[in-house]
Amino acid sequence: MKFTANIWKVVFPGVIYNSSGPRCTTPDELRALWESESSAIMMKSCSPLPREWNPEPRYMEVDLGSINSIGLANHGYKKYLEYAAELKAEFPNKPIVVSIVWFSHVDFIELVTAFQNDENVDILEVNLSCPNVLGKPQIAYDFEGSDELLAKIFAIPGEKPVGLKLPPYFDPVHTAMMAEVLKKYPISFITCINSVGNTLIIDPETESPLIAPKGGLGWLWGDYVKPVALANVRMFYKLLWDRMKIIGCGGIKSWVDVFEHLLAWASLVQLGTVLGKENTICFERIQKEFDEYMDKKWYSDVNQLVGNLKEL
């Protein structure tokens, strides 16, 4: 890992780490992340109380990625406070990032306060891109609702960097509206993107959807979403480059995807589906490939690359 990065005062030993999602729920999975070349330990999105898995089949891999409706299964935030303490005691040198999901403003305030006050957690990623309340859009698609919630979150005292995991936006007007909201708060970073929601993959053989929950509608990841992720990194770069960092996420499975996300303006990148498919060995492979390509191109620093897309 040659190229370090930072979010505010927190130093990452490289630019590639895991996204909140596959293989980061249990203590064993978190330990495996520390032992891998992941540059941070990101934990599964957690809620106030533990949540069960949706019925099976709920996760299916396909050639171009994966579709799922897991249902935000997690052990509840108190367990992740315990896991953070165990990890920090044993492995002090990697940033520990928590991911928080929202079911009400009160929930969010409880979790942000608890993690801000915890000495073992380094960074908070607040997940604004989940279907949190029945009958309401995901909060990041409700600009007024996001504004109200962010006002409460950023009123909570604390020194730790707080960032947001955003869903994909498909219309530049919506991106600009969200950017106007984000500019009002001391947000350290945004992670673009969470998956593309409410998609349907049909198996022509069985004549049914691949997954069971929600009539087969699920979250889509992998190759399918890379161009959407790159466009979101780029659109937000143009609106927010002087305010916060962007973490690229979506469709990264090789060095070339890391390279493209950095060109678009991501400072760090996260891996999701590929970690689910390959396990933690993917970090070593992608890091090695990326370092070799950087050498070949004579880049001695990632900052020579970040945002340097040559527009035509």
Ligand SMILES: Cc1cc2nc3c(=O)[nH]c(=O)nc-3n(C[C@H](O)[C@H](O)[C@H](O)COP(=O)(O)O)c2cc1C
């Ligand atoms: C099985 C699975 C579970 C996920 N769970 C979460 C989650 O709890 N919180 C979250 O912010 N994103 C979650 N994600 C989304 C990923 O973090 C990531 O944004 C998405 O998969 C796009 O990256 P990828 O193309 O590398 O997979 C999940 C993804 C997968 C595949």
